[in-house]
Amino acid sequence: MALLEVTGLVKHFVAQRSLFGRALAHVKAVDGVSFSLEAGKTLALVGESGCGKSTVSRLVLRLIEPDAGTVRFNGRDLLALDADSLRKFRREAQIIFQDPYASLNPRMTVGQILTEPLALHDLVAPAQRRARVAELLRLVGLEPRLARRYPHEFSGGQRQRIAIARALAVEPKLIICDEPVSALDVSIRAQILNLLRELQDRLGLAYIFVSHDLAVVKHIADHVAVMNLGQIVETAEADALFASPRHPYSRALLSAIPLPQPKAKRTTVLLEGEIPSALNPPAGCRFHTRCPFVIERCRSEAPPLLADSTGHATACHRTAELPPADAILPAAGGFSPALAKLVAAFSQKTEGASPAGVGIQGTASATTEAMGTVR
Amino acid sequence: MSASPLIEIRDLRIRFHGDDGRITHAVDSVDLSVANGATLGLVGESGCGKSVTSLAIMGLLPKQSVEISGAIRFDGIDLLQTPDQTLRDLRGNRLAMIFQEPMTSLNPSFTIGDQIIETILRHRGGSRKSARERAVELLRRVHIPSPERRIDEYPHKLSGGMRQRVMIAMALACDPRLLIADEPTTALDVTLQAQILELMRELKAASGAAIILITHDLGVVAEVCDEVAVMYAGEIVERAPVDDLFSAPQHPYTVGLLGSIPRLDHRAEQLATIEGMVPNMAQLPAGCRFAARCPFVLDACTKAPPPLIEVSPGHLSRCIRAPLERLVS
Numbered sequence: 221m222a223l224l225e226v227t228g229l230v231k232h233f234v235a236q237r238s239l240f241g242r243a244l245a246h247v248k249a250v251d252g253v254s255f256s257l258e259a260g261k262t263l264a265l266v267g268e269s270g271c272g273k274s275t276v277s278r279l280v281l282r283l284i285e286p287d288a289g290t291v292r293f294n295g296r297d298l299l300a301l302d303a304d305s306l307r308k309f310r311r312e313a314q315i316i317f318q319d320p321y322a323s324l325n326p327r328m329t330v331g332q333i334l335t336e337p338l339a340l341h342d343l344v345a346p347a348q349r350r351a352r353v354a355e356l357l358r359l360v361g362l363e364p365r366l367a368r369r370y371p372h373e374f375s376g377g378q379r380q381r382i383a384i385a386r387a388l389a390v391e392p393k394l395i396i397c398d399e400p401v402s403a404l405d406v407s408i409r410a411q412i413l414n415l416l417r418e419l420q421d422r423l424g425l426a427y428i429f430v431s432h433d434l435a436v437v438k439h440i441a442d443h444v445a446v447m448n449l450g451q452i453v454e455t456a457e458a459d460a461l462f463a464s465p466r467h468p469y470s471r472a473l474l475s476a477i478p479l480p481q482p483k484a485k486r487t488t489v490l491l492e493g494e495i496p497s498a499l500n501p502p503a504g505c506r507f508h509t510r511c512p513f514v515i516e517r518c519r520s521e522a523p524p525l526l527a528d529s530t531g532h533a534t535a536c537h538r539t540a541e542l543p544p545a546d547a548i549l550p551a552a553g554g555f556s557p558a559l560a561k562l563v564a565a566f567s568q569k570t571e572g573a574s575p576a577g578v579g580i581q582g583t584a585s586a587t588t589e590a591m592g593t594v595r
Numbered sequence: 596m597s598a599s600p601l602i603e604i605r606d607l608r609i610r611f612h613g614d615d616g617r618i619t620h621a622v623d624s625v626d627l628s629v630a631n632g633a634t635l636g637l638v639g640e641s642g643c644g645k646s647v648t649s650l651a652i653m654g655l656l657p658k659q660s661v662e663i664s665g666a667i668r669f670d671g672i673d674l675l676q677t678p679d680q681t682l683r684d685l686r687g688n689r690l691a692m693i694f695q696e697p698m699t700s701l702n703p704s705f706t707i708g709d710q711i712i713e714t715i716l717r718h719r720g721g722s723r724k725s726a727r728e729r730a731v732e733l734l735r736r737v738h739i740p741s742p743e744r745r746i747d748e749y750p751h752k753l754s755g756g757m758r759q760r761v762m763i764a765m766a767l768a769c770d771p772r773l774l775i776a777d778e779p780t781t782a783l784d785v786t787l788q789a790q791i792l793e794l795m796r797e798l799k800a801a802s803g804a805a806i807i808l809i810t811h812d813l814g815v816v817a818e819v820c821d822e823v824a825v826m827y828a829g830e831i832v833e834r835a836p837v838d839d840l841f842s843a844p845q846h847p848y849t850v851g852l853l854g855s856i857p858r859l860d861h862r863a864e865q866l867a868t869i870e871g872m873v874p875n876m877a878q879l880p881a882g883c884r885f886a887a888r889c890p891f892v893l894d895a896c897t898k899a900p901p902p903l904i905e906v907s908p909g910h911l912s913r914c915i916r917a918p919l920e921r922l923v924s
Contacts, residue, residue: 268784375872405640406811410855410866432784435814439857439866462859476789478814479860480853482837490793491786494754554860556842561923563854566847566890567867 221295222256223393223426224280229253229289231275235499247498249275251450253289254525257443259393260420262427264441264458266434266473270498272450273430277396280428281313282306293394311341314387318399320379324371330357330382331367337389356385361415377408384415388423398430413440434477438462446470449498449506452525456532464545466534469507474548481554487547505537513538600628601805602652602773607665609647609656619876621647623829625665626903629773629822634799634806636820636837638813638852642873643826645809649775651675652807653692654682670772688718691766695778697758701750707734707761708746714768733764737794756787763794770802777809792819813856817841822909825849828873828884831903835910845912845919847889883914891916 229250236245250272257263265273278284280291282298291298293309301309317323324333334353338344344352354364360381371379380400387395397416401409417440419425431437437444438458445455446467454467465471472489479486491510496502502509508518517537527533536542555563609622622644629635637645650656652667654674667674670689674682686692694700702710711730712723719726727746734742737760750758759779766774776795780788796819799806808820816823816837823840825833825848833846844850854867871888874880880887882897889896895915903913916922 268786406813406852407640407855407869410857411868413857414866414868433857434785435857435859438859439863472786474859476785477859478788478792478812478818480813480817480841480856480858481860482817482841484817484860488789490789494756495784495786549859554858558843558920558923559841559850559853562844562850562919563867565923566850566854567865568890 223259223294224257224428225290225292226256226276226280227254227290227292229276229279229291230287231272231279231284232287245499248450248501249498250279250286251501253447253450253452255445255452255455257394257426257428259426260424261442262420262429262440263443263445264429264431264437265445265447266431266437267447268432268473268495270449270495271447272498273447274398276447277315277398277428277430281310281315281396283315307341311343311390312392313394313396314390314392315396315398316380316383316387316400318402320376320383320403321371323383324379324386326371329368329370330374333371333382334367334386334389337386341390343390352389356389359388359419360385361411375408376404377411380404380412381415384412384419388419391423392425394426394428396428396430399432400429401436402431402433409436416440434474446473449496449501451506451535452533453507453535454533455525457530460530460532462549465548466532466539466542466545467507467536468511468513468542471545471548472510472512479550479554481550484550484554486550489548505535513542599630601631601670602807603628603666603668604648604652605666605668607648607651607667608663609644609651610662612660612662613877617877620829620879621876622651625826625831627824627831627834629805629807631772631805632799632803633822634808634820636816636823637807637809637826638811638816638823639826640811640873642828642876644829645826646777648826649692649777649807649809652773652775653686653690654679684718687714687766688769689772690775691769691771691773692775692777693759693762693766693779695781697755697762697782698750700762701758703750706747706749707753711746711761711765711768714765718769729768730764733767734761736767736798737761737764738790739764756783756790759783759787759791760794763791763798767798767802771804773805773807775807775809778811779808780815781810781812788815795819813841813852825852828879829876830884830913831911832885832913833911834903839907839910843920845906845910845917846885846914847891847916847919848885850919851888891919891922 230252231250232246232248234243235247238244253276265276267273279286331353334356335349338349338352353367357364357366362381401412404412429440441458444458444461445452448469454470465474472491475487475489489512493510496509504520505518505523508514523535523537525533525535604625604627607622607625611619611621625648639645651663663675708730711733712726715726715729731742731746734746739745739757739760780791783791810816820837823835823837824831827848833849844853851867851869857866869888874884882899883901886892886896901913901915903911906912906917
């Protein structure tokens, strides 16, 4: 049985009301989304701003109530839970957000931040809480003595580690990661991605990884669902999707990402026009206004999400007729032989040193922050 | 690149004087040059000095608390020695800049037409009618649909991608010789980013302007730049033609950066990480600024600051262990 099973999820937000409070316009943020997730695996939800990926992640935790659909976690129907059982469920599913600056209370020390979930769910006897906090900090690669410090004394990457430690405090089975590395510098991003993977291996966590960055998704996901205007347009095993994306939107997304490989030979699919508004999504296939392969049928009839024998599902009338997607990503590896050797040497030497990013000097991190504002 | 670069920066140093008397070395001994029609990528992480360098070129750093030395020669004059009045004539005219956040760079209480026309009238003069015609033409050049209608709209009615096009149209209003683009696509979705990058390539081909592109995204650099300068802790640590930098980087920091990005065209079990943190810019180490985080560090690295040396033609590295191939063969 899957850990998480989502069927037919719908959420419409009221965008405009009449003078008497009657709803005049709706944003169809999520419109019929279904997926499932196995324990210990990572599902990535990808798409551009406004595609509904973050709304799905909040619906799954019941942070907001869906208009229709079901969410089953370990076989239990989440939408039927009362307040008490819902709080118990929160022990099993946690969320970390994009902005670690905004998601930690600046008036609490790291120790207090990490003790709160332990006390709330009454997980650890008060006498043992300090030891548990130390253990959590070590788990995310921070020194236990940092428990006495406040969030502003840490850099962005360290704050994201603290947010991860807080999520881990209740020993969840599922963590929703909503753009967890988008606000971080590239070298810090790598540290957090490595940490998330390592924790998954050690603790058997399942992740729903919400991201707009397909390169990050390729690195971390087992399964990918591509969303456009509130619907899943393609979903497959990550390897299959990146090897041969089928939906014209997935192809356009993949080909739009600049590769760190000058003069890479690849086909580019440049989309014309703007992303349509979710307030008034196009009739028929919601991608038809930007699709280079559009035919008459697409304008009137919405294509269903149909899976083939391998589980690779696509919502496109023309799946069978589209040209093969060979050259969207170059087959040749991105690293030159010289670079591959250098990176290997770089990583090897580093591993011998301290574990991932543990060091902290109050002054140094404060300076990094100050310099960040200059940028 | 060519014999007479359009802009040439020599030994640029920028220091911020804090209220507490602390001096921050934001930029140190930066040498750069860009030829007509070339695109230079300025890469680095937050706080490395890339944006401060570009603000210095534009003369936009506050005079009271900032100390700048060196020379920035643009088209025969030294921008650092130029009076404010002359700088104002240059900015928006022959020197133009676009910023990351198009929402905050446009004035919300004027139509986009007003804002473009103002630029044209300020620098070119002429009648309002002809300026308006030029503004419509510019909007058409950056592919804004029905520009005759759009020109009278306010910024809030446009999407993020459209606003960034308007910013580019405004920057191009007086045919600048040098365009500085500071993270121009960072706030945009990928499909819009692809459109804007394509537009920049198109405009460069058409106008022959030089571009300095500031970004943290190495993919963007690979797609649009001819030459790259990597900055770390206020210094340029490596400068090279774009192919050389990506195929055979000569500074350990660049190697770490290239190894730490997840890539669509490469599968890595574990991403390389750069341990430790950026040095405190008010108390810089005596030797190489990257030494504390460098896996290839030697005793000599911490003794004296390494010079920028030419490893191969046009490829410079601030590392005494370069060429790095020696370390792995």
